[in-house]
Amino acid sequence: MSGSPIAFIDLAAQQRRLGERLSQAIGRVLSHGTYILGPEVAELEQRLAAFCGAAHCVTCANGTDALQLVMMAEGVGPGDAVFVPAFTFVATAEVVPPTGATPLFVDVREADFNLDPASLEAGVAEARRLGLRPRMVIAVDLFGHPADHDALSAICVREGMTLVDDAAQGFGGTYRGRHVGCLGDYTTTSFFPAKPLGCYGDGGAVFTDDAATAELLRSLRFHGKGGDKYDNVRIGLNSRLDTLQAAILLEKLAIFEDELADRQAVAARYAEALKGLNAVTLPRVAEGCVSAWAQYTLLVPDRDALAAACKDKGVPTAVYYPIPLNRQTGYAMHPTVPGGVPVSDRLAAQVLSLPMHPYLDVATQDRIVAAVRSGIGAMASSVAGA
Ligand SMILES: Cc1ncc(COP(=O)(O)O)c(C=O)c1O
Known part of the structure; x- marks a missing residue:
């Protein structure tokens, strides 16, 4: 072995570049003390939505919860088939079985590592043969490369399925002039530290163009709250992005x-x-x-x-x-x-x-x-x- 150790992902170099800005951002949160859903969270949501051109961004605790919140918002359940690429990180499929729905694994294309529309077509036929209702496709932008969203969207529209873009790795990419974040009915992402846009812990977000869906997601991430936090109108999760992480992400989003x-x-x-x-x-x-x-x-x-x-x-x-x-x-x-x-x-x-x-x-x-x-x-x- 020769030379200094090589980092697979060099978060320390990024930290050096951001310098004092990070500690100042953290300091501001410590001063106002609103650690849950503080002003940085709302600001980050606006900036993330503006960055990718989606109408709404709802942050949450991690990229897996982002997918789970989508499952809950869509009411996916028993008898539904959710199509998932076999070649992805486990979180893409992990959210499906707890809903009672069936994940059906389809193949990917070698050229971009992403969901193969032809395999999806075969998967839809297989779901029907099994007596399942084709309900949702979770496309993944693996390694940062956008999936073939137009081809997948055409199948989803024809079959009445919801298209979810799992952009945990793909946020920041573009597809035919459009940013990842507004390509599916929903887009989810992760701010896990090693992701292209990562925080210093766990974090995630869901993007949608529909205002009512964004409101539903805000309720779901906060114990299913209604008008008041002790008015619980549905079953939800505790899945909010910490204000400290939002403050860090605002600095990272700037670069x-x-x-x-x-x-x-x-x-x-x-x-x-x-x-x-x-x-x-x-x-x-x-x-x-x-x-x-x-x-x-x-x-x-x-x-x-x-x-x-x-x-x-x-x-x-x-x-x-x-x-x-x-x-x-x-x-x-x-x-x-x-x-x-x-x-x-x-x-x-x-x-x-x-x-x-x-x-x-x-x-x-x-x-x-x-x-x-x-x-x-x-x-x-x-x-x-x-
Ligand atoms: C494709 C994909 N989906 C979902 C996730 C889940 O994100 P998180 O680790 O923030 O829960 C990841 C994280 O590695 C991922 O790579």
Whole structure:
């Protein structure tokens, strides 16, 4: 190993950039003392909605609750099928079984790692065969790349299904000139620290263009309150974003556009430096899309060998995600589209994510590229010598 340790995501560099502004923002909350739903929460909601062009933003405790609040707002329940990509983080599917609805796993496309409209069509037919009502699609903007929302939306409109965009990784991206945040009937996101827009703890949000739905979500996140907090008109959750986290997010949102541009530059440098590498597929960005680059993810047939070679050179890598959800023990009893999810299976075996954050300097990135290149070179010569 040579050189200083490389961060997979460098939150300390971001903290240095924000400097005093963070402690001043925290100090302001400590002075006014409204820790729950303080003024920073309302301001953040307005700024987030303005950022992405959605009419309303309702913040909540985390990105999983954001999805759960949508389930509750929509009254999803027994007999309903909710279509979920097999290749995503578990939270996307986790919110479905507690409602009594059935998650039905569909496949993704290799080109963008996202829900495959053709597999969704097959899933809808399968739901009907199983006697389930096709009710909702949760599309994921995996690794920051927007799903194919127009194609998915056309299916949802035809079938009378609700389209939810799980943009935990995708907030900040754009699709055909529109920001992620206003592409589905609902968009959810996460402010988990490692996300492109992360806080210093847990946080999340739901975006909607419908005023009545936003009011319903505000009630649901606050124990189902009516006009008064002790007037409980429905079953809800305790799922509010802390004022302290909102204050931190306001500072981070102020530099988010800059950071997204820096992520683009990092991705472009990777693409240039790694192109033409034997047996490596680089992430692609579909025409008309801008990725938020939550991750920079390669496909490599011998992924584990490359991860080990990178580790030897002090370069951290990560595998998001090693097991498709339909194969997870806790989910295997739920239906999968006929024919299975071969693309998800292949991706789970081949994905390898490299360090990606806006503060990745050229010298560090050169070290990462050199480690990947030498790892692939060593793998090729061991195959040649075998
Ligand atoms: C695709 C996806 N959906 C949902 C979530 C859940 O977000 P949170 O961790 O804030 O609950 C995550 C978080 O990693 C995610 O990646």
